[in-house]
Amino acid sequence: MADEEIVQIELLGRKMDVRVMTPGQAVLMSRFAQRAQMQSESSDNPAATTQAYSQLMLRLMNLVDSLIVSESDRQAVEDALIERKLDIEDLYVIAMGGRRPEPVPDDADVEAKPKKKAVKKTANPRRATR
Amino acid sequence: MRPANVLAATRPAQVVVTCFGHVCELTPGLAADWVGAIGYDLEGLSGVFPGRLQEDDLDWAWEASTADPTDTQRRWRNVARVAVGRASGRDWWWTVNLVRKCLPIWPYINGQLLLHNVDAAATPLPSWLDAAFMLLWTNADQEGRTRLDMELSMRPKGVAVSLSPQTTRRMLDDFAAD
Numbered sequence: 001m002a003d004e005e006i007v008q009i010e011l012l013g014r015k016m017d018v019r020v021m022t023p024g025q026a027v028l029m030s031r032f033a034q035r036a037q038m039q040s041e042s043s044d045n046p047a048a049t050t051q052a053y054s055q056l057m058l059r060l061m062n063l064v065d066s067l068i069v070s071e072s073d074r075q076a077v078e079d080a081l082i083e084r085k086l087d088i089e090d091l092y093v094i095a096m097g098g099r100r101p102e103p104v105p106d107d108a109d110v111e112a113k114p115k116k117k118a119v120k121k122t123a124n125p126r127r128a129t130r
Numbered sequence: 131m132r133p134a135n136v137l138a139a140t141r142p143a144q145v146v147v148t149c150f151g152h153v154c155e156l157t158p159g160l161a162a163d164w165v166g167a168i169g170y171d172l173e174g175l176s177g178v179f180p181g182r183l184q185e186d187d188l189d190w191a192w193e194a195s196t197a198d199p200t201d202t203q204r205r206w207r208n209v210a211r212v213a214v215g216r217a218s219g220r221d222w223w224w225t226v227n228l229v230r231k232c233l234p235i236w237p238y239i240n241g242q243l244l245l246h247n248v249d250a251a252a253t254p255l256p257s258w259l260d261a262a263f264m265l266l267w268t269n270a271d272q273e274g275r276t277r278l279d280m281e282l283s284m285r286p287k288g289v290a291v292s293l294s295p296q297t298t299r300r301m302l303d304d305f306a307a308d
Binding site for chain 1: 170171174176177179180181183185188191192195196199200202203206
């Protein structure tokens with residue numbers, strides 16, 4: 001593949017080279033996540049919800065598989081998934097090139113910081129006496 | 131078949147594109163939907179394609195994207211450009227340039243247009259573009275209008291557009307007439 005961007009991330013105690021997800025893939029992943037959430041909200045059937053989320057997980061695994069450069073890293077991630085050492089959030093971290101989602105700030109904590117008092121600069125005494 | 135209406139081609143009810151031989155009808159939407167989708171990724175237009183794909187086409191798009199991500203990204207960008215051109219009834223770069231110009235001053239543009247009863251959430255994209263362009267154009271002086279026209283007609287760097295034989299012939303005819 002030409003023009004691919006590769007970043008190094010740290011996961012499972014090892015450094016991994018990971019291709020950066022394309023903007024189109026990012027858009028599709030968010031659409032799938034949206035779909036899973038909508039299905040889970042609109043359905044009272046827990047089986048349908050589980051199915052929607054396992055489909056999302058499968059796609060994410062599929063994506064991560066195509067993004068990890070080295071075969072040994074890929075194997076390590078697969079093993080960790082089987083042993084349940086990794087979850088859906090860790091897969092997102094790999095797909096996002098190592099970036100963890102930022103915690104959503106509590107709106108109640110958002111307030112303007114008081115302005116710092118401007119400190120008056122004193123003139124250079126040496127220049128002032130010249 | 132060509133509709134017996136000269137505005138029909140520039141005011142399409144549906145936007146249909148073909149990619150990897152797959153025909154997709156994009157999610158219909160009004161100006162606010164399209165401007166938002168274009169503004170999401172002004173360079174790659176991924177908010178338009180695959181962003182405005184309908185639910186039924188998502189799985190197909192996913193398969194294509196994992197097969198060869200780089201080539202897919204390039205082809206999707208091309209499809210997105212065609213889609214913007216079809217949705218707006220203009221050159222895609224003109225539309226993208228106008229959206230790029232409007233987004234940073236959205237409260238001003240949208241506010242002015244709302245005062246004239248042009249609501250982006252209730253107006254088709256081509257009409258909204260007409261209104262936004264005229265707002266900028268009428269509020270500019272002669273020099274500003276020339277600059278605006280140039281700014282909007284400027285193609286992004288490295289973009290070459292192949293002209294159809296009909297367009298080339300028409301341009302040659304115009305040249306000969308001049």
